[in-house]
Amino acid sequence: QQQVKQSPQSLIVQKGGISIINCAYENTAFDYFPWYQQFPGKGPALLIAIRPDVSEKKEGRFTISFNKSAKQFSLHIMDSQPGDSATYFCAAPNTNAGKSTFGDGTTLTVKP
Amino acid sequence: DAGITQSPRYKITETGRQVTLMCHQTWSHSYMFWYRQDLGHGLRLIYYSAAADITDKGEVPDGYVVSRSKTENFPLTLESATRSQTSVYFCASSETRGGSYEQYFGPGTRLTVT
Numbered sequence: 001q002q003q004v005k006q007s008p009q010s011l012i013v014q015k016g017g018i019s020i021i022n023c024a025y026e027n028t029a030f031d032y033f034p035w036y037q038q039f040p041g042k043g044p045a046l047l048i049a050i051r052p053d054v055s056e057k058k059e060g061r062f063t064i065s066f067n068k069s070a071k072q073f074s075l076h077i078m079d080s081q082p083g084d085s086a087t088y089f090c091a092a093p094n095t096n097a098g099k100s101t102f103g104d105g106t107t108l109t110v111k112p
Numbered sequence: 113d114a115g116i117t118q119s120p121r122y123k124i125t126e127t128g129r130q131v132t133l134m135c136h137q138t139w140s141h142s143y144m145f146w147y148r149q150d151l152g153h154g155l156r157l158i159y160y161s162a163a164a165d166i167t168d169k170g171e172v173p174d175g176y177v178v179s180r181s182k183t184e185n186f187p188l189t190l191e192s193a194t195r196s197q198t199s200v201y202f203c204a205s206s207e208t209r210g211g212s213y214e215q216y217f218g219p220g221t222r223l224t225v226t
Contacts, residue, residue, distance in 0.1 A: 034213070045216075
């Protein structure tokens, strides 16, 4: 069973600031590391994902940084906006079974 | 409409009653999943299915039953509901061909057991 530890549990950031959420995993056999974003009353939706053949992936204000040796990957949200306020989940897939283990989630609040 | 749908969106039931949550996807994805979301526990996998007639337990399967006779449907049944099963339930689907593993989630069912 893949273990995924996500931190922090909650995060408050001022508008325009940088939000950083971290995720640590155990099994090194996986090749796809996504972050999901969930707004209140909605289901999670894929935000950005990375494969371990690169150390960083950027999409707009969102960046994943991947550290294979440390078995960690993190989500950076640059110029955080109130509309980014949501719960963020990292995940690590068990490719043999097609299922994923999710972190416990980080509730991000961006204050105007 | 294309996508993944869940019904009902809200359900209140009494302890001991049987209740079935429905999930339907229109993409013909091979994999389907049921999660429960509780404060402080994130998303916990209840059951998953790799294809029609193939299901397997997840992290928290006790008290739940699933079936998948058709690719597009994956109902979740609580055989005898308990208050500890009060939660928000999400269905998801994915297609792992191409190595994406992205899961597409439904809007959720908020279940209250009184």
